[in-house]
Amino acid sequence: MSKYKRPVALLNRVERDGELSWEGSARGYSNPKLPDFRQFCLDSGLVKYAEGHPSAFGLGLYDKNIEDFISYCDTALKDVEFSPSYKVDFIYSYNDIDLTRTVLSLGNHKELWGQEVSEPLLVVENIPLTKSMISLMSRDKNPTIKIRLPNDVACIKFKSCEEEFESLYPEDGCTTLTIIGKPEINYYNYNSTPQIIIIDMEVVNRQ
Numbered sequence: 001m002s003k004y005k006r007p008v009a010l011l012n013r014v015e016r017d018g019e020l021s022w023e024g025s026a027r028g029y030s031n032p033k034l035p036d037f038r039q040f041c042l043d044s045g046l047v048k049y050a051e052g053h054p055s056a057f058g059l060g061l062y063d064k065n066i067e068d069f070i071s072y073c074d075t076a077l078k079d080v081e082f083s084p085s086y087k088v089d090f091i092y093s094y095n096d097i098d099l100t101r102t103v104l105s106l107g108n109h110k111e112l113w114g115q116e117v118s119e120p121l122l123v124v125e126n127i128p129l130t131k132s133m134i135s136l137m138s139r140d141k142n143p144t145i146k147i148r149l150p151n152d153v154a155c156i157k158f159k160s161c162e163e164e165f166e167s168l169y170p171e172d173g174c175t176t177l178t179i180i181g182k183p184e185i186n187y188y189n190y191n192s193t194p195q196i197i198i199i200d201m202e203v204v205n206r207q
Contacts, residue, residue, distance in 0.1 A: 027056055028054060047060065047061055129168065143159075147179075153196060181199050
């Protein structure tokens, strides 16, 4: 779901009392045009059951209805744009000194974020990425991209890969990058440094 930015139903084919059906779990993806994925499934008139919360529920379909349900989804959702969108709290330029202060300040209050108070998000725009600013750590075990900004803020992308790193690495020029992430403080060897955990990023330009 996080990769394709779409609602997902993960179903297994089972046989009960001589009748085939597909049963499992479904998860909705936040989208203003699809606020209740469970009700969307029920509205098809094709499901055996859809029980649970609007965006996390158990789903069952009779085998004879599975193709019709897929067609229903294809038709009903064909005009829904599922590209990722975020509500952000701060937008900064890559070299803004206030970015460092904000990350340090928010990173010191992680105990405030929870179910009712969402963790703040910030955007860093138009980062002119050069060779000296980007590296790939733990290549063999847990590939992690690290981007060091001029104001000493480190931007970290966990669960990356060699291919993603190479797509960003500026061989002979500059890759202009915009990132969105969560502010944190990295504690290492009795030192604390500001960092942003990248949750999404976009290449704006290449030179």
